[in-house]
Amino acid sequence: MHEHAERLVGSLVTADRELEREFEARLADSSRLAFRVAFSVLRQREDAEDVAQEAFAKAYRSFRQLRDRTRFRAWLVRMTWRMALDRHRANRRRLSRELPVEVEAGLTWPERSRGQTRLDLHETTTADTVAARERAEHLWRAIEALPEKLRLVVVLAGIEGHDMHEVGALLDVPEGTVKSRLFLARKQLKERLSWMVTGIRN
């Protein structure tokens, strides 16, 4: 009886360790994805890291109950997206209260809220970088103006080198739906960024 109990406890401990190891593997695999999803909404590194961290903590708490662990990434993406949207709304409400103070201090919303992107890594004094920053800012605004479903497809297709099939798996929608959503999103983006398109033509 005692042996049986010991064996049972031993198997439980082993299962726990197995679970921990599995979660650690998922964390290493998906941490950047969660961060980028959060960043695509928040455009601020610290906030995005906070949200991604919170999403992982939540995922850890419910990891045991997750039936299909192979769908962890999809689950994490959706959770992070929701949480980031919530944080974004909260930030907007807070900023609308604090904005008069910032304007006095010579700061504007895009300057404060913009995260450091690859386009920002160069010297900010050169004309090219200024132009690139402007382009990036316009692109962000255009992405933000997209409907939520289209925006998520654009974001997921634009990060981690996801193809249509992977985006479909992450969103739990057929590949065809991803294709049509991406087509619509690009069309709307091109319409909004007509000045950039004209620049390419010229």
Place this chain on the structure above:
Amino acid sequence: MDGYRHQELIDETLEKDIEAVLGVDPSPEFLPRIRARIANERMREGWFSSVSWRWAQVAAAVTAVAVIAVWTLRDPSRAPRDAHITDTPPVESTPLVEPARAAPALTASSAESPKPVSAPAVRTVRSTRTPVAVARLEVVISRDEAVALRQLIVAIAARQVQATDIPQFGAESAPLPQMEEIVLEPIKLSPLDGLESE
């Protein structure tokens, strides 16, 4: 063909721009911070599922049961309820016999005479502790009925009335008188003179 090439170029540029703005990496402290947070969660979860926590839960449950049991057995509502019963006005719990005088006379005078059943019941009401028992034994009758019953008992005791003459409740009493059949004659209406002539 040229238009198609342009379109492709636009799509490519757009895609590259999107990848550029989204291609941000987290800070190097990001992953260690998440790991620390997860470790924190693990510790908390570990404590909650630990044996000591289980024992604490069991102890709390036992304490709660004990408190409820003590509270129920003490029954703070008993004292005022007893007081209420003993304070019941005499109209509601009228003794059926004279408590001090009638009872000895009855027992001494005749063995056949019915015993005053309700007299001890009244006393039981006053001495009973549990309100439920009191409620069952208490006989509530009107004052007139009580007086009539008392007179009857006294009369039986004085042998003015034989107990056997009193019809028993539930026994067959005198036969009911025969019911006469009621025959209803049909009502005949004679037509009015004026109408007949018309």
